[in-house]
Every structure is written in structure tokens, then in C-alpha cells.
């Protein structure tokens with residue numbers, strides 16, 4: 077599952093857990109973006125902060141791991157590169173790329189979109205506020221999954237943290253503490 081994870085929240089974790097259970101996946105690899113291509117005009121926390129929050133959030137689940145491939149690759153982050161690097165690390169794996177309804181809606185605008193279907197099977201999960209449509213995408217390339225609806229976004233978590241409002245129970249406890257300890261999102265003006 078790729079994401080900017082600024083910060084990672086329970087919507088991400090539930091989607092990943094549900095996809096793993098329904099598709100019988102051995103492992104879910106969370107891949108924080110290095111430089112997200114569609115967020116170049118947005119202030120994004122450092123890759124190391126986002127990576128560490130993702131590690132903290134996933135540490136207790138033996139099936140969840142975190143990959144640095146996108147963080148360690150220079151330049152903008154493109155999924156075609158993510159999938160190439162994950163394939164190199166796991167030559168025999170069946171790769172599934174988990175995305176929310178908002179992300180899958182834009183997938184045809186991603187770099188080398190026509191190549192993506194050969195590199196992984198896409199799993200499009202439901203997300204409150206975003207109709208899930210896979211029209212125009214290769215039928216055998218995408219599976220749609222209904223997951224428990226959590227109306228949580230990283231944008232809302234950042235705004236809350238910036239305004240001194242609670243993010244408890246929207247993000248894992250360790251992530252609440254990480255945000256406070258490092259003063260993330262202070263002075264954010266969005």
C-alpha cells in the first residue's frame with residue numbers, strides 16, 4: 077500500500093487489514109512516498125518523519141512491514157518505479173497494490189499507467205466521500221473491495237494537530253505521541 081502517510085491514520089490501517097484478510101495476503105508492505113508527485117504544492121513532512129510514523133503504526137502487526145524504496149530513490153515518486161523495486165526485492169511474489177477510491181480514480185494520469193497492470197494487481201478500496209469507480213480500467217487488473225468506512229484523512233489530522241485539537245483514536249497512540257514530541261504540523265496554514 078503506497079501513501080504519503082502524513083500522518084498514517086486508522087483509515088489506512090483498516091483498509092490494509094481488510095484487504096489482507098479478504099485476499100489472504102501474506103504481508104502488507106506500506107510504502108511511504110519520497111516526493112509525492114501530486115502533492116508538490118502541499119507542505120509535506122520529511123520522509124523520515126513519515127517513515128517513522130508508519131513504522132510505529134504498523135509495528136504490532138506481524139503481517140505489516142514498511143519499505144523505504146520510495147524514500148531512498150531520488151526524484152519524484154512514481155508507482156511504476158515502486159512496483160519495479162518491490163519486484164526486485166520479492167521476485168516470486170504475487171504483487172497487489174492497495175489504493176483508496178480517490179487514488180484509483182486518478183490512476184490513468186499516473187506515469188506509465190498502461191504498464192502498471194502488468195506489474196501488479198490493483199485493489200481499490202472504498203473510502204467515505206469518494207465514489208468507487210473503476211470504469212475504463214482493465215477489468216482483470218483491478219479488484220474492488222468494500223472496507224469498514226472510516227471518514228479519516230491525513231489532511232484533517234494535520235489541521236486538527238495544527239489547531240491543538242485531538243487526533244487521539246484517529247491515528248495510533250504512538251503516532252499521536254510522535255506528532256506531539258516532534259511538533260509536526262505546528263503553524264500549518266492550509
Ligand SMILES: Nc1ncnc2c1ncn2[C@@H]1O[C@H](COP(=O)(O)OP(=O)(O)OP(=O)(O)O)[C@@H](O)[C@H]1O
Nearest residue numbers: 079080081087091175176179203226228229230231
Ligand atoms: N479513510 C480511508 N479509507 C480508505 N482508504 C484510504 C483512507 N484514507 C486514505 N486512503 C487511501 O490510502 C492511500 C494513501 O493515502 P494518503 O497517504 O494520501 O492519505 P490521505 O488521507 O488521502 O492524505 P491527504 O488527506 O493528505 O491527501 C490512498 O490510496 C488513499 O486513497
Ligand SMILES: O=C(O)c1ccc[n+]([C@@H]2O[C@H](COP(=O)([O-])O)[C@@H](O)[C@H]2O)c1
Nearest residue numbers: 078079080112114153154155156186187
Ligand atoms: O505514479 C504516479 O504517477 C502516481 C501519482 C500519484 C500518486 N501515486 C501513488 O499513489 C499513492 C497515494 O499517493 P498520495 O499522493 O495520495 O499519498 C502513492 O503510493 C503514490 O506514489 C502515483
